[in-house]
Amino acid sequence: MSFLSKLHELIKVTPGEGVENVTYLRNKDIIPMGPDRRIWGVWSMTAYWSITNVTISTWTGASSLLSLGLSVGETMGIIIIGNAIVVVLALLNAAPGGYFHIGYTISQRVVFGIRGSWIGIIIRVILSVVWFGSQAYLGSLCLSCVFSSWSHSYLTMANTIPESVNMTTQQLVGFVVFQIISIPPLFVKPEKFNKALMVTCTLTFFAMMGLTIWTVTRNGGSDGALMHSSKEMSSSTRAWFWIQGISSWYGSLSAGVSNQSDFTRFSRKTWSSVFGTIFSLMVIGTVIPLMGLVTASAYLEKYGEEIWMPNELVMKWLHDDYSPKARAAAFFVGLVFTLSQICFNTMGNAYAGGMDLSGLLPQYFNITRGSVLTALLSWVVQPWDFYNTSSTFVTVMSSFSVFMSPIVGIIVADFWVVRRKHLKLTHLYTTDRNGKYWYWHGVNYRNICIWFIAFVPALPGLIHSVTPSIEVSEGIKNFYYGNTIFEYFITFFLVIVSSYIWPYENVEEEDEYDFFHTFTDEECAKKHIVPYSQIDESDLKIDPVVSNLSAELVIALPDKADE
Structure with missing residues (x-):
């Protein structure tokens, strides 16, 4: 040998x-996931979506909508509509996992072909790596709150790193330690991580509630003037801001929507995800950004400083009052937020990356190996630049919904309408030319063309958002602002129409x-x-x-x- x-x-x-x-x-x-590994019930699926919402990203999510000049009422309306859209698409896209216990990577073989599936999988791998790094950096800031509550010298640590690095010594220490403690959970099988999610979700929710209550109490029980502010604008501009807001809110969760079947395949019953998805997104996903709004508004009115990041609020406590009481509160809040970031990053990014790499190169990657590699590669993207500079890279990555939304539309239309909830599982794991999902040389060019047709019109708008000096028409800008909505309906319609013009053979065969x-x-x-x-x-x-x-x-x- x-x-x-x-x-x-x-x-x-x-x-x-x-x-x-x-x-x-x-x-x-x-x-396909066998019965022995399908151990998730209703509460596990509730915790899965809840951990996505009890994070810093969701807490601060409303700030970008307010920056458009919308009122708090309009902002919350956008969040509710955005969450409702996510609920519908997540449940529809969860079906392959619920009915046939297959994940996102295998769904890609259905819609793009055995070889063509690499397109959707590679996009997901890139997203997982980048967002793991991004969430790890946010988690490191929370971990710094814990360290600062232990040591005043850490709180006041001098920066010895050059400004060109866009990172302080304190932030570097926190990031390195956070990345190290993030590795052990990756060796736990995804289906057995559910209890950690349940406990962390509960603790974080009450920590966030406590933070809001503390801030409002300090402000004499008032929620602050920010809650009642808005800008004058034309009805047309306001309407497009609504579309942009709904699209961006959905876009921030589009990665989780696209690979929903990766986790519903762990469910004991086909539709265990229904209650959890609705409750977590419509209730938790609405209350948490509202808490963030109220906290920022009350703090602004009381102290004249606008702070959205909860870790910054905690560090402010410690700088102003390093008493045992303040340190204890900072330790608890910092610890709970750190655990929340670890759990969310493990489930939403590391496991997702591991599953995608397992589908990309099954001979060399299982979920554990892929998860560890996702975590290690996240260093390469230097996530501190996302938050400490005006990086165009994060703008591009945030706009990856331009590519992901059409894929969700294709999966949903193909599974529910074209194939009417029928799949032939054995044909998804072979290169036999007679296989149903081999198409033409292993690639379903029909759906790939539909994918291109959907996302190409949004590219000029994406380019403009990265380089504003490149002018585009208002129509192009508006299409880009609403891309996640428009692209979904384009792909959904074209997949169905093309299946009538060029029907697949024996689509209901199992x-x-x-x-x-x-x-x-x-x-x-x-x-x-x-x-x-x-x-x-x-x-x-x-x-x-x-x-x-x-x-x-x-x-x-x-x-x-x-x-």
């Missing part, structure tokens, strides 16, 4: 339940046998398929594509030795 062969065997992902031979299309983490041990016996009975426990080798020859899979030893059949 050559050195390269030995190295390949050494770094290759080990087989697991349901997979006897790992190939470049499958490993144990990307085949496997007759549960080859991957995906379903319980009760689920098999409802779907009228043969359970995994009743399959033998002769059943593999029913379908020529499945027969080829059998030859590659992808399917670990039940052991019949004792019969």
Whole structure:
């Protein structure tokens, strides 16, 4: 055996339940999720979406809408409508995970083809790496609150780093430590991280509530003048600001919407996600930015300083009053926010990146390996520049919804309307030319063209937002401002129309046998398929594509030795 062969065997992902031979299309983490790993119920799914909302990003999210000149009432209206849109699209996009227990990476094979799936997966990997770094930096600022409550010398630490680095010594220490303590959770299986999410969500919500109550109490019970301010503008301008606000609010959550099925595949029941998604987004996702608004408004009126970031508020406490009481409060709030950032970053970015890398290179990455690599690569993007400079890079990354929103539209239209909730799972893990998802040389050019048609009109607006000196028409700007809404409907419409003009063959065909041990016996009975426990080798020859899979030893059949 050559050195390269030995190295390949050494770094290759080990087989697991349901997979006897790992190939470049499958490993144990990307085949349909079996009953043993589907342990999430209603509260787990509630915690999944809640952890997205009990973060610094959501707390400060309303500030960008207020900066447009909108009133607080209008801002909250935009947030409610934006969250309602997220709820609908998240639930629709959750279906492949709920019905067939497959994740985002495998859904990409359905819509873009076995080889074409790389397009959507690579975009998601880039997003995961960048946003892991971004959220890690915010988490490090919260961790600095903890360290500052322990040590006054840390609070007043002199900066020894050149200004060109755009980072202070204190921030560097916090970032390094935060990144280090973020690694151990990545070795926990995603489905077993649910209890940590539940506890952290509860603690963070009450910490945020306490922060708001403290600020309003200090201001004599008043919520401040900021809550009642707005600017005069034309009705047309105001209408487009509403569209821009709704689009940007959805865009900030579009990455989570796109890979919703990555986590609904852990659900015990098909629609365990319904209550949690609605409650977390419509209630928690509305209350938290409102708390951020009230806190910033009350603090501004009391102290004449506008502070949106909760960590900055805590550091202000310590600088003004380093008493035991203030230190204890700073420690608790800083610790809870740090835990919130770790949990959110682990679930929303690290695991997501791990799942995408597992789907991209299944022979070399499982979820754990991919999550660790996502965390390590996040250093490369230098996330401190996002917050300490006028970086155009963050503008570009924030606009990645331009590319993600059409993908969500394609998945939803394809699954619900074109295929009517039917998939043939075995054909998603083969390069057999007779497979349903091979299309033309492994690529579904039809949906790729639709994707291009949807996002290309928004590119001039994106370019203008990065380089304002490049002029574009008002119509182009407005399309870009509302891109997440417009692009979704464009792709949804075109996917359906194209399926009528060039219909796919046998779209409602499914496997007759549960080859991957995906379903319980009760689920098999409802779907009228043969359970995994009743399959033998002769059943593999029913379908020529499945027969080829059998030859590659992808399917670990039940052991019949004792019969």
